[in-house]
Amino acid sequence: MNRTSGKPTCKANVASVADGHRGATRRQFLKAAGAAAIGAPLIITSSALGNADRPAASDRIVMAGIGIGNQGRGDQGAFLGRNDVQYVAMCDVRDANRKQCKANIDNHYQNKDCKTYGDFRELLARDDIDAVHIATPDHWHAILVIEACRSGKDVYCQKPETLTLREGPLMVAAARRYGRVVSGGSQRVMEDYRGMLEPAWAGEFGTIKSINVNVGPLPQLCNLPAEDMNEDIDWDMWLGPASWGPYNSKRCSGSYSINGASWRSFSDYSGGGMTDWGAHHFGGATFVCDVRELQPTEVVYNDNAQGKWLDYIYPNGLTIHHNKPNSGNLQIVGTPGEKLAPKPIPEYKGWGGIYGDFIHCVKTRETPFRDIERGVNTCVLAHLGNIAYQLRRSLKWDAAAQQFVDDEEANRMVDRGRREPWQL
Amino acid sequence: MFRRSVSFLMLLALCAIPRIAGADASSDLVEQIVKLLSNPDREFRAAGLEKVRTSAKGAAQTQAFAAQLPKLDDSARAALITALGDRGDAAARPAVLEQLGSTNEDVRAAALVALGEIGSASDLAVLLKSLTSASGAEQQAARIALTRMRDATLVKTIAAESKSAGPQLRGKLIEVLAARRATGELDAIIAATTDSDGGVRTIAMNALGQIGKPDQLAAMLPGVLKAEKGRERDNAERNVAEVCKRIDNEDQRGAALISALGTIDAGQRDELMPLIGRVGGRRLIKFVADIATGDDASRRSVGIDALGKWPDASSADTLLEIASKAKDAAVRRQAFLAFVKVCANRDDRNDQQRLERMKQALKEARTTEEKIAVINRTRTAYDVESMRLVRPFLDQPEYCQAACETIVELAHQRQIRDPNKAEFDSVLDQVIKLTDNKELIERANRYKRGETWERKR
């Protein structure tokens, strides 16, 4: 889908962008001007096409990245490759990442303008940045998203968007408060489950009674021993709001392991496979069943000879199973013989997949496909599941109050204390 | 401090005096929203648009918002039209229809899309016209609108139209039917698979690949035969295979295809052998293997070719047997290369299983060409051992280039490169010294630096 060369078509343009970055003038101009690309959604007018001449500096979205490790590099590449984006800065707690990233970006634009930061607060303080993408470990997501909104930035935040149940509504509230476009970052929700999505929205399954999601494992408490610090990393900043632990390369590895070899495995930084892949699979299931705007009212814990699994009960009668024995991923039980009226499937806006959807919405102020609220609702399933498995019991969830019903211990797990001085 | 708090609480108390709820509140809200719609700051405007989408329900309110359209600049106008579409109140339709005459492409396109939400059957003519005669953006907008319109009778009209329209419109209408998953109109789509226009045929086959059912398998085969050999035929075969996949049971899938083949003249069935390969499955292996090893030499090649198109490695042993027993060098070559190809398929096997197959192939390879094929295909087994298998060939000039390419491809896989960084750095250094291929050198250097590389599409 990427239709751009990714290269500036005119060096003079790049220079003028850099000039415009000195203050809020360019940004205010962009907001006030009603850029040419602002217009009809979902469709690609000549002015919105990536292969058109590069938009004028004042029409580009000025972006920066926070947390540029494995996933961040991929996200960064997608934004950097767009000619309607000017990528000007990045922040990472690893010096090597900062250096490598700056070299890449400067090489891309053939200049030396990319600024690097070790502290996100300095980056967010810049008035000239319109939007940031966030790909830090999950324990930083809520603080960064909320602070970015407070700074008037739009945000593309990698999945899983939240680490705790309480973070979600606070992130949504911050986005709505300041009218920010905040997109979550699961491209798979739209792209991986089309085989189920299309017939489901066409009404071919009839009323969907249940859908199964196979995903895991649960996160584990990290108790890895101390290692010598063999990388240039700001360890206190990497830990941030998470509890203190000694440096260990596996503790902070950004590899995709969910089995003990990366931060994705550990409960202080992640919800484990439940959130890491659950953000995709639960997201796919809720999209297929058109319950992205809802949260379940109950999670039923099953433990018998067949194994342990969950049933999430939705207010509209749908059940989402988790790891139900002998069930495939996204296996649907519909209503045989029933055909429902078809509904149009929501698609990405703009061009260029989920990244393009975000950029389009930054320009038009529309709601992105994985609006933060939908990302949050998806993560709620994973968090409720983690808590039910940990407590080994069924739970009732009051979505309006964001509390468990009559379960003191479960309610104590809705959030967690943040290490000083961090706070939402 | 205390006095300030008290005064603020008093202010709050004053504001707490109840207001007249209902109509006044609604008109206040409409006034608030309308004021924002012309705000020069798009983020303030967006706040108003958000409420247009969701609040102040009622036809009068909708008309109040729509009445602002002529007062706005093009950008704000297009955004308001979109919001009115999302609002879904047909009271905005007359105002939106007027905007189809705008001189601005964005505005016209937004109006077309909005008709998908608030239009009626009487707007069909304008949408059909826009599908082919307007700008690219408007064509796309009309397609979206036709896909989204909720009128249940629409698909019948579109299907009927698709039979008489010109080729360009015909194709677009079939795309709309597919996007709407109009499974009740499959006959119209099937008819189009043998259309005189190649573009229409391809669109129809794609549509069936998207929404066709196994019941339509036999009806799709004439379309495969009608498709020109090459890209169109490949595409047609892929779509039939997609429909076959909707039968979960492998044996039943094979039986369904064999049954469908029975409806085709025997003389044309061999033309469909590659299709059988794409579908795969145990039952079909035997069906094709009989042809590949049969008495008719002209049919043997077709059979081997089909086995080489298998979607997984289940035809590998059959192909190796044919290659091993072949007396004819050409048959041997064809069967062995097909064997290597299926062994390398990235199917449900894990990388170790794929690697074991490549080791087996390397042992069985007799010629330089066969060994090069194995070295090349080893890149699909993402395992550090694959690199170790191929590395010694860097020292042999006839295999060196293939080995360089495979090693760089394997290095692209971060999950095997990172845990074995020192070893990969060393072998990539060798590649950099040995190859003249600039892209390989650039990639090798990037991987050594821990960077990735974006494959050109």
Added chain:
Amino acid sequence: MLDQAFEALKKYDYGTPISELQAIEDAVVASHTDAAVRQDLEKRLIAALDSGISRDAKDYVCRKVAMIGSPAAVPVLSKLAASEENSHLARHALERIPGPEAAAALATAATQLTGKLKIGAIASIGARRETAGVASLAPFLKDADPAVVRSAALSLGTIGGAEAAAVLQPAIQSATGDKTALIDSLLQCAESLLNSKKTAEAKAIYESLSGDQQPRLIRLAATRGLLACGAKAVES
């Protein structure tokens, strides 16, 4: 099993297999239905916190006390809240223990501690989301340290409601430095009022922030808030 786990706790440190403490985890979960068992378990956890176990072990125990702890655990947690090493997870527990004892302990900590630990305590008062916390937070809005003011403001925003708004509003008027957190918190108060159907009170806050003298982002937020009030009025 449980005895063995508590014995293992004495030697537990970074690198020890967590499985050695599994029986404690099991006991915490099982105590859900038995108050007496839970009380006994809490006693053992408190005793462990008061012993010479490692930092890592104390952190582990704090996590468990956070799940089942009662006011009985407050004294030992208060001590740990003042220590650089265990303050975070001790606060994590204090945030969750119901009753005035834990709230008072955090209020005392916020007054007596300095630096990051003070800020942590202020944040924890907010995390309890009790209107009663407003009184203990209000004085910090006048602190000389901007980080303390910021933390107190955010905590007040988290608590929300008219009481928190009433202390934030004058603080905003008198503030001379960065007002971002103060105003953000006041906006949060307005949201909580709106959610409680106190539309007029919320509207008054938004109107106070919608003047031309306010930064653009704040005016935008106030405008959005006023629209939300308008929509709420129509609904009601």
